[in-house]
Amino acid sequence: MTDTPRYTASEILAILSSRQLKDGQVVFAGVGTPLLAATLAQRLRCPGLTILFEGGVVGAFVEPGKLPPSTNDQRCTKRANMVLGSADVLLLLQRGYVDIGFMGGAQIDQFGNLNSSFIGDPAAPKTRLPGTGGGNDISSLTNMIVAMKHEKRRFVEHVDFITSPGFIRGGTSRAESGLPAGGMFRVITELAVFGFDAETRRMKVLALNPGVSRENVQDNTGFDLVFDEQIAITAPPTEHELETLRMLDPERLFTA
Amino acid sequence: MTDTPRYTASEILAILSSRQLKDGQVVFAGVGTPLLAATLAQRLRCPGLTILFEGGVVGAFVEPGKLPPSTNDQRCTKRANMVLGSADVLLLLQRGYVDIGFMGGAQIDQFGNLNSSFIGDPAAPKTRLPGTGGGNDISSLTNMIVAMKHEKRRFVEHVDFITSPGFIRGGTSRAESGLPAGGMFRVITELAVFGFDAETRRMKVLALNPGVSRENVQDNTGFDLVFDEQIAITAPPTEHELETLRMLDPERLFTA
Amino acid sequence: MLNAQVEPYERLRENLSQRDRSLREKVMTLEEAASFVQDGMKVGIGGSTMSRTPMAMIWELVRQRRKNLSCSRAITSTDGDILFGSGVSDHIITSWFAQGILWGLSKVMRRHVEQGLARYEEWSHMAVGMRFRAGGMGVPFLPIRSMLGSGVMDQRPEAKPIDCPFTGEKLLLVPALNPDVALIHVQRCDAYGNAQIDGLQFMDIDLALAANRVILTTERIVSNDQIRRAPDQTKIPFFCVDAVVEVPYGSAPHECFGLYEPMLKHMEAYVGQVNSDPVEGMRDYLERYFYAPKSWNEYLSLIGMEEVLEASQRGRSIYND
């Protein structure tokens, strides 16, 4: 495949994530790869994609080269349809107006639970991580896409702490915890695209990224992976995808 | 007292009501006499009086000759400091930002309870009145001044229905009902100014309007009145008060 | 049974997930928009008293002879008379119901309620607001500190007094109200339904978020670019909106902030007519102003050019120094 353009792990993450979005969706995006991927989707295939940001923004069109350093910066409001309070934009999720929540992740487990609070015992943590932000609210209240780096220490059997709930302990435990709506939909890494089994709610591989083997993925994962019956191979990033991505983030803030 | 200017019952009601307000207060005013009296107080003695309206207005300065037909009309916003939602302006009362609530009344009882919902049995009413509007909220959440016409059928021992609570059944019954703050402060009529006993919470006459006798007041009241030990005689409206009032309401919408 | 009136969360979410919330043009006529309102539905009405009443949409529902609607509104004015008098509604949830403070009691309301032809369900004004707000937030209730100790509370078994689990204080929980459809009139919106409201917003934002469908009528449809130039002023996002209808003077004879004040001569004549005979007076008024005109513009011309222009002059003056 000598014609395949060269790309970084961050770039394929952003591009494959953007492919998960559909035109017309209302997407609540976190900063970093999610924001970049949602903006990329808007430019490539989804002009009617509506992006919400935690800072209180509905329908932003972020400018190329002016990616905001957080979702609470004024750059997030560029050409927005509406600005509103931070709590109010989260309440839109609770009411059900949002199709997809789209976040990064520090640590994930087999049921799609995310940890961004503590490494080690929360009472005496090895590392105090930044915490949930809107992550807990978003993952509690809508369907989630998570884009994250694939490392063994990040893909664990059980997270040290559930910051943002996936399917909790699998099965029906999410609904029983008081979260009848939403749940993990996709996890995208530089190695593969994952979904979740409809019954057990365990993570499973849906597609391998180009040039990645089953063993590659399993070796980088801290629990036994389920593979879908028919594993697809994802098409590599196109020149057009890469060019557009690089136009959006010329300083490589999020695609280094 | 041949020098005393002539005035209508509505006019003395508005003027005596306006005298109850103090500069610097935050006053939640209903339409009609309250709005007119609060505006009059602003013009005469209280340039720092802040008027709130149910439609969602903070700090209005209503224009002479342009009295709004309701507190939900745009005229209420003239030279306002802030406009906000109708529920939000009522929440300011609940939080405690408002000094005085100021309303009219259709029917009142000895404990200052107001009825603007039903004459007769609520299940089969003789007359269905307009209802509470913000009245129940205002009287539940702050100190009240009520301006109303003095008629025997309006001043009753027990109202047919408590739309806007005064002291409920007197004593500590208001606080026990879940209303620890606020309560009736003054009732102003064309005959007298009333307060409420600190213990029994029964209505009592504080001052008689000029030319009005104790018997006049009692004869027009449907329950036995308590008279304060020292009954004052209210000073009659001044020329300046009347002129200003008539300038504000030249079409006599609320002072006929 | 009483609790049945609070929509279970899963049903609310299911309704919303079925709704097309994508960015799409949804401009249509009054006739087309009326199809969202079916007999027996719960209908939330925007504005308050005589302000930003979605009168053109109500006019259309009367013409299409909808019935048994359960309507809710902050404060109800002559719109409530029309809803009861036309037979469109037999149940109104509100805090105050008369034609306007200038005119005393509504004989139309009195006749319907006192004779048991229709129900006026009274809540405090804040309670109505908190019911829409709970609906808009996706929670089943909100706590308030009013209505306690009053007859208004005694009449409302739908609300639940509780002892606060944090402080032991008495509170009243008011149930969420999620209308099937909301009718809201605004100064301007784009073809997608991003709506900007000038001046008093009343309970319209909460109502728009709470309802399962929203019909917007608007004085003007503007470009999406114009909306994006002032995103602070957008009060209702497009994904809450299912229909956009451009209807200049769509609140007449009521007012629309910054554009026109109430058409008080028409209102006075109306009040005189229906209060002197709430049956025949109303029948005649509906025939003449609601059923007979061929279009909303013909209705406006019956109100009269002079009155419309004079109301506009007063309406615009709010922006004068």
Next chain:
Amino acid sequence: MLNAQVEPYERLRENLSQRDRSLREKVMTLEEAASFVQDGMKVGIGGSTMSRTPMAMIWELVRQRRKNLSCSRAITSTDGDILFGSGVSDHIITSWFAQGILWGLSKVMRRHVEQGLARYEEWSHMAVGMRFRAGGMGVPFLPIRSMLGSGVMDQRPEAKPIDCPFTGEKLLLVPALNPDVALIHVQRCDAYGNAQIDGLQFMDIDLALAANRVILTTERIVSNDQIRRAPDQTKIPFFCVDAVVEVPYGSAPHECFGLYEPMLKHMEAYVGQVNSDPVEGMRDYLERYFYAPKSWNEYLSLIGMEEVLEASQRGRSIYND
């Protein structure tokens, strides 16, 4: 004991009735305004992450060596580092605490929390917002549908899971948060404290209503006439405000919507310095930028004219087509 953190309603009302809420000028200096903040108080901080941070007021509190403040904020950035690192605060209630997504973890926060020098009390972002909102509404709690089933909820016995009395659904009641003082930075206000906020408002309106005292810092003090010309844009009414301080660039090195973006060179140098040595690096930074300057303007000149102007150029560009 846990419930003791929710202010009883009677105490809230008593506090407010003692407060001078009259229409009066309240312009003062940073030094004077700081007197409203006493050691050990609960302090709510406006803005979010790097936006409309009331940095000048924080700077003054550090200079005056306040201590043991319990601070709350939507999202905490380098302001939190400064509060912990200076010893002003040993407890922060927030949903996210790092310097900014660009720089990874805050070594300052990690050192304080992991060594038990200070507490980071984590709530979900919406929960922080609903805690301020309950406080601003004068109710002891609000119900939410997030945090359930998570470790975040398990760590927060202050919140109460309940079965909804209307629907039987699981809900979480989050307790009202009424800070003793709120620090809020705005684009403009008048001498009375009527404040207008452009762009993102974050949780500042709820915070202002919830707090028992509010210190406003503002880029400009404008006339009351100017406020009254755009009452739609007023977000905080004067009677919530106890002090008004005019401080141009009062959020530096963070941003203020429409005026300046973050001063990222300064931020990067800061992050490099404190993360390489969270003790000495912080001590040196505070000495140089917080204790040494004679005035806020001198602090700004240490950040540097070029960086301030460049941030302003980027800030204003949000209004460019």
